Amino acid sequence: MCNFSGKLIAWLDHELPEVEAVNVEWHVQQCAECRQSVSAYQEISVAFLGCYMGCYMSCYTGTMPARPARNRWGWVTAACGIAAAILLAIALSRRPVERLAVQLPPPPPAPMMAYERQVSEKPARRVPRRSIPRPQWTPVEPMVEIAFPADAFFPPGAVPAGFSFIASIRFQE
Amino acid sequence: MSGDSVRLTLPLSRFAATNREATTLFGELRKPLLRYLACLGLSPDEAQDVVQDAFLSLHRHLTAGGSQKNIRSWLFRVAHNQARNHQTSYHRRFGDPLGPSTELPPDEATPERALLEKEKFQRLSVAIRTLTESERECLLLRATGLRYREIGEVLGIATSTVADTVDRAIKKLAEKSNV
Numbered sequence A: 001m002c003n004f005s006g007k008l009i010a011w012l013d014h015e016l017p018e019v020e021a022v023n024v025e026w027h028v029q030q031c032a033e034c035r036q037s038v039s040a041y042q043e044i045s046v047a048f049l050g051c052y053m054g055c056y057m058s059c060y061t062g063t064m065p066a067r068p069a070r071n072r073w074g075w076v077t078a079a080c081g082i083a084a085a086i087l088l089a090i091a092l093s094r095r096p097v098e099r100l101a102v103q104l105p106p107p108p109p110a111p112m113m114a115y116e117r118q119v120s121e122k123p124a125r126r127v128p129r130r131s132i133p134r135p136q137w138t139p140v141e142p143m144v145e146i147a148f149p150a151d152a153f154f155p156p157g158a159v160p161a162g163f164s165f166i167a168s169i170r171f172q173e
Numbered sequence B: 001m002s003g004d005s006v007r008l009t010l011p012l013s014r015f016a017a018t019n020r021e022a023t024t025l026f027g028e029l030r031k032p033l034l035r036y037l038a039c040l041g042l043s044p045d046e047a048q049d050v051v052q053d054a055f056l057s058l059h060r061h062l063t064a065g066g067s068q069k070n071i072r073s074w075l076f077r078v079a080h081n082q083a084r085n086h087q088t089s090y091h092r093r094f095g096d097p098l099g100p101s102t103e104l105p106p107d108e109a110t111p112e113r114a115l116l117e118k119e120k121f122q123r124l125s126v127a128i129r130t131l132t133e134s135e136r137e138c139l140l141l142r143a144t145g146l147r148y149r150e151i152g153e154v155l156g157i158a159t160s161t162v163a164d165t166v167d168r169a170i171k172k173l174a175e176k177s178n179v
Helices: A003-012 A018-030 A032-060 A074-093 A112-120 B012-040 B044-063 B071-084 B111-129 B133-144 B148-155 B159-176
Strands: A143-149 A164-170
Touching: A003 A018, A003 A032, A003 B159, A018 A032, A032 B012, A032 B111, A032 B133, A032 B159, B012 B044, B012 B071, B012 B133, B044 B071, B071 B133, B071 B148, B111 B159, B133 B148, B133 B159, B148 B159
Parallel strands: none
Antiparallel strands: A143 A164
């Protein structure tokens, strides 16, 4: 590397004392490597200036590079994830609840009418009406109860007061 | 109140002179200051506010009889320090690669040339990200047209340090962007 390589940029920027600047200028005319470096530094300086101006222009013409968009939903997702993890951890750490073995009575037999209705709602598997067992019940005939006071049949004091005899009477043809 | 009165002497001639100076400086340095602040990452509104505050400070400084030496670097230093207060957006511009929307100087003759320039521009933008904060600031102030001595005054570092930093930054950019 050339001894003057550390002074080339300062020389380009006119920041060297006059005597030193003359020396560097003379050297650059002689040294191809330094000429190439000077050319590269000039190009970089111009490009940086262009970048600088472009940055300014983009800022003041409204085409400024956008600020990296903050992921507004990122924290919501993270919070949901954390909440879900906490709930899962709680659910897993909880002991299983000992349930009381309740012996439920067997369910009462469904009424025939309901069964009949259920069956009738399924036309494809409709059971013929004749085969359905109908409940067997006999009609109860009307009954009349007549109360006879006990005083009417026994002498006074033989039965406690207020006693009466009840007779059930059925009428049949 | 007593009958004694305090005589107020207003240095009107000096006030007018400082006003003129401040106005002249405003016309001369407003744009370079705005450019520098924009490149530091301030939004246009923030940059305008900072520039106005800087010139207000300059006016107070001159009115109070402050030193008129190196006013240019003094203004840049005030603006730089105020920009530092906007740290949230400080690295936004040169910290991030410039997007495709960033305008290039429109001096390309052919599409091929424009493409090459754009690629070079993007390489340089990526290379700028590798610079340290001090290197970036030195290069920005250099691009503004400040001398090494003035850059040193703005950043509060020695002139020789500025020379070294600029040298290092330019060489780094040349190496990284394959120029």
